[in-house]
Amino acid sequence: MHIMLRQNRGCVAALTMAALLFVWPLDLLAADAVTPSEPSAAQAPEMAPAVGVAPPVTAAPVAAAATTTPANDLHETEGESDADSSNNDDTALPDQAELETPVAGDTGATELVYTGDLDDAELLRRFTSELETLGSVSVGVAEEGRVINGVQLQAGASVQVAVPEYGYATAETIAAVERVAEKLRAELVEPSPLRVSHIGKKSGGYIRGHFSHQSGRDVDFGFFYQAGVDPGHLTGRRESLMDVAKNWAFLKAVVTESDPQVILVDYRIQSLLKAYALSQGEDKTWVESLFAGPTAIVRHARRHRDHFHVRFYAPRAQELGRRVQPILAKRPDENLAIYRVKKGDTLGHIAARYGSSVSLIQKASGLRGTLLSIGRTLVVPLRGPCTRCPLPPPVVVPPRHLPPPVVAPATAATPSESTGVTMANAEQVAVEAQPDAAEAGSTRR
Numbered sequence: 140m141h142i143m144l145r146q147n148r149g150c151v152a153a154l155t156m157a158a159l160l161f162v163w164p165l166d167l168l169a170a171d172a173v174t175p176s177e178p179s180a181a182q183a184p185e186m187a188p189a190v191g192v193a194p195p196v197t198a199a200p201v202a203a204a205a206t207t208t209p210a211n212d213l214h215e216t217e218g219e220s221d222a223d224s225s226n227n228d229d230t231a232l233p234d235q236a237e238l239e240t241p242v243a244g245d246t247g248a249t250e251l252v253y254t255g256d257l258d259d260a261e262l263l264r265r266f267t268s269e270l271e272t273l274g275s276v277s278v279g280v281a282e283e284g285r286v287i288n289g290v291q292l293q294a295g296a297s298v299q300v301a302v303p304e305y306g307y308a309t310a311e312t313i314a315a316v317e318r319v320a321e322k323l324r325a326e327l328v329e330p331s332p333l334r335v336s337h338i339g340k341k342s343g344g345y346i347r348g349h350f351s352h353q354s355g356r357d358v359d360f361g362f363f364y365q366a367g368v369d370p371g372h373l374t375g376r377r378e379s380l381m382d383v384a385k386n387w388a389f390l391k392a393v394v395t396e397s398d399p400q401v402i403l404v405d406y407r408i409q410s411l412l413k414a415y416a417l418s419q420g421e422d423k424t425w426v427e428s429l430f431a432g433p434t435a436i437v438r439h440a441r442r443h444r445d446h447f448h449v450r451f452y453a454p455r456a457q458e459l460g461r462r463v464q465p466i467l468a469k470r471p472d473e474n475l476a477i478y479r480v481k482k483g484d485t486l487g488h489i490a491a492r493y494g495s496s497v498s499l500i501q502k503a504s505g506l507r508g509t510l511l512s513i514g515r516t517l518v519v520p521l522r523g524p525c526t527r528c529p530l531p532p533p534v535v536v537p538p539r540h541l542p543p544p545v546v547a548p549a550t551a552a553t554p555s556e557s558t559g560v561t562m563a564n565a566e567q568v569a570v571e572a573q574p575d576a577a578e579a580g581s582t583r584r
């Protein structure tokens with residue numbers, strides 16, 4: 140996958156079309172398939188930016204304009220997950236921003252930071268005979284991973300869970316969501332529940348329509364809309380129907396109450412939130428640093444125009460994931476590798492490579508046939524120690540990126556003095572600040 144993404148745009152385009160042609164028939168066979176629309180050039184996914192290039196807030200891939208027709212603009216389907224609602228997501232390559240591997244830097248940490256209370260012998264004992272006492276374990280990375288001891292988010296006054304069976308994550312992630320939800324409920328004048336669409340399956344792994352959400356740390360949150368707006372049936376531009384104040388309160392709560400590794404949301408939404416935050420007198424340097432530069436937590440990704448995708452750090456679960464990797468073979472039921480399908484793969488080849496079998500992979504991965512779709516991941520039961528399982532780098536959670544302490548009221552600028560932006564014209568400012576998508580795209584090659 141990484142090799143593929145590092146190739147030039149032409150090659151990636153060719154592979155993308157190959158992927159479209161290769162996987163399309165599978166949908167006709169899949170039990171949950173809906174009749175696919177004819178794959179067309181307009182629906183072909185855009186190219187991911189080059190590896191290592193931080194997605195700039197003000198730049199959009201050039202194909203963005205082509206994939207959003209005016210009709211879509213007026214009547215967008217509310218998917219509220221990473222899936223492209225106009226297409227079968229299995230046929231799309233992931234946005235580079237959604238992948239964890241290229242951005243997960245090796246922190247160089249060599250000592251245990253979050254699981255020092257468990258020595259190796261105790262870890263082995265619990266893993267083999269008291270697995271449920273180990274707590275959540277995040278194995279692998281967001282786009283190639285799984286979860287041991289997943290915890291389910293419970294709906295309540297402050298949070299709604301759209302799909303309970305996709306409501307699982309590590310305990311740390313669930314706790315973070317609950318903190319954010321409670322913060323909003325305490326802070327908003329007219330609180331409305333946080334709407335959680337997809338998190339992950341109980342054991343993590345592949346979810347149809349997502350490239351990540353596999354290791355128990357990714358959560359999709361629906362936007363807040365103005366009173367009376369039905370998110371399922373929008374009849375206008377999304378940006379004009381949003382409750383910008385609540386969405387900004389959400390973003391701020393995530394940054395200040397939890398430890399997000401990245402927050403993915405479309406640049407058009409980012410502009411709106413940024414303009415609103417400045418209009419409210421938030422510290423300009425802090426706000427801008429959330430969206431751009433080396434400390435940017437908020438990043439643009441395709442298919443993230445109707446929801447926030449937050450990837451939280453789950454440091455204990457992640458460190459446990461690194462530590463259990465070498466001892467997975469001690470438990471046959473947990474001795475599983477995660478494999479992302481590449482062009483040309485067959486189940487037989489994958490089984491041979493891992494010393495597994497076609498039927499074991501089919502059963503563990505929920506596959507009915509032998510057709511594979513590029514980009515999805517398979518669960519590969521192993522018969523011995525995994526010599527091919529990638530070990531994610533050690534995790535050290537960076538300090539929270541908090542706003543500076545509030546200055547004394549006498550010296551604090553009023554919103555209108557500081558920026559001239561009011562709530563009413565925040566959107567207009569955001570639109571003006573955002574160059575045309577095609578124009579921006581032309582500057583990023």
Ligand SMILES: [Zn+2]
Nearest residue numbers: 221358359448
């Ligand atoms: Zn997501």
